Amino acid sequence: MAQSVQTTTILEQKEEKTVTLLVPQAGKRKFEFVYQNLITFAYWHIAGLYGLYLCFTSAKWATIVFSFILFVIAEIGITAGAHRLWSHKSYKVKLPLEILLMVMNSIAFQNTVIDWVRDHRLHHKYSDTDADPHNASRGFFYSHIGWLFVRKHPEVKKRGKELDMSDIYNNPVLRFQRKYAVPFIGAVCFGLPTLIPVYCWGESWTNAWHITMLRYIMNLNATFLVNSAAHIYGKRPYDKKILPAQNIGVSIATFGEGFHNYHHVFPWDYRAAELGNNSLNLTTKFIDFFAWIGWAYDLKTVSKEMIKQRSKRTGDGTNLWGLEDKDTPENLKNIKGE
Structure with a gap:
């Protein structure tokens, strides 16, 4: 039976501090490469690019459509699951939806949810400092994928041990995913997406496997763009002093995650965007x-007035998405007395 959507508007800003770490600048840190990751990622990308070639030469349309559907399902497993639900607790879910999101997240395979949440909470608490796993102040490549090729900075390890992860460690659905990560994630991310095209509509093994690799690296790089492009390119209408920015291209690729300046200012908003x-x-x-069918509830939002006031106080004066026309950059400058 359909239920009305329940939302909670946060009237006062929650305390989610961004900490600046003062690290001695005696010299550049020497990176210690993780060669296993280098080889694995290289293979995934080469195989995925070959899969792209096969899409134009020999693959069946059913395989391409099937892989795109899996791309969407997997990406939402990251954005709605690992990110908005488990990392930020911006809404609550009933058990059937939590299990569904865990399965969707496993199709994406970006480590287990427990590891993903730990890294993401560090990212918000120590954004773009040495304790941020994918510190964007080190450049596009490092924040996009390079951070996975080297050992973690000592500050990441140190601050990670101080995080409160009790809600995640005590979650039986996430404990199941971690306990059976190799067989379960291996099956839903790589095994079934390859077997189904072969046995259901006669796709070749070569095509099925390499197009699975293509879908997989597309999911990886779409998510990675939030860490890289959305921390470098775009406007900052809510806080001009931080790196996260509003990036429409990233929002398209990740189904709404690119309004990143807003998200870092209001991380508890389940929409992750002012729109x-x-x-x-x-x-x-x-x-x-x-939420309409009753499986999600307690959706947290931010009041429109709080959004406007924060933008006027700390934003860069660019257009305010979704607000009245009177809130133009020129009017904002007048309000600020510039």
Whole structure:
């Protein structure tokens, strides 16, 4: 039976501090490479690019469509699951949806949710410092994928031990995923997506495997763009002093995760964007659908007035998405007395 969507508007800003770490600048840190990761990622990308070639030469349309559907499902497993639900607790879910999101997240295979959440909470608490696993102040390549090729900075390890992860460690659904990570994630991310095209519509093994690799690296790089491009390119209408920015291209690729300046200022908003239910935010629509049928509830939002006031106080004066026309950059400058 359908239920009305329940939302909670946060009237006062929560305390989610961004800590600046003062690290001695005696010299550049020498990176210690993880060669296993280098080889694995190289293979995934070469195989995926070959899969792209096969899409234009010999693959069946059913295989391509199937892989795109899996791309969408997997990406939402990251955005609605690992990110908005488990990392930020911006909404709550009933057990059937939690299990569904865990399976969707496993199709994406970006480590287990427990590891993903630990890294992401560090990222928000120590954003773009040495304790941030994918510190964007080290450049695009490092924040996009390079951080996975080297050993973690000592500050990441140190601060990671101080995080409160009790809600995640005590979650039986996430404990199951971690306990059976190799067989379960291996099956839903790589095994079944390869077997289904072969046995259901006669795709070749070569095509099925390499197009699975293509889908997989597309999921990886779409998510990685939030750490890299959305921390470098774009406007900062809510806090001009931080690196996260509003990036429309990233929002398209990740179904709503690219409104990143907003998200770092208001990380508890389940929409992760000031536009809320717009055409770029498929993740929000997904959550809203399950709120409508009663599987998601206590959706946290931010009041429109708080959004406007924060932008006026600390933003860069660029356009305020979704707000009145009177809130133009020129009017904001007048309000600020510039």
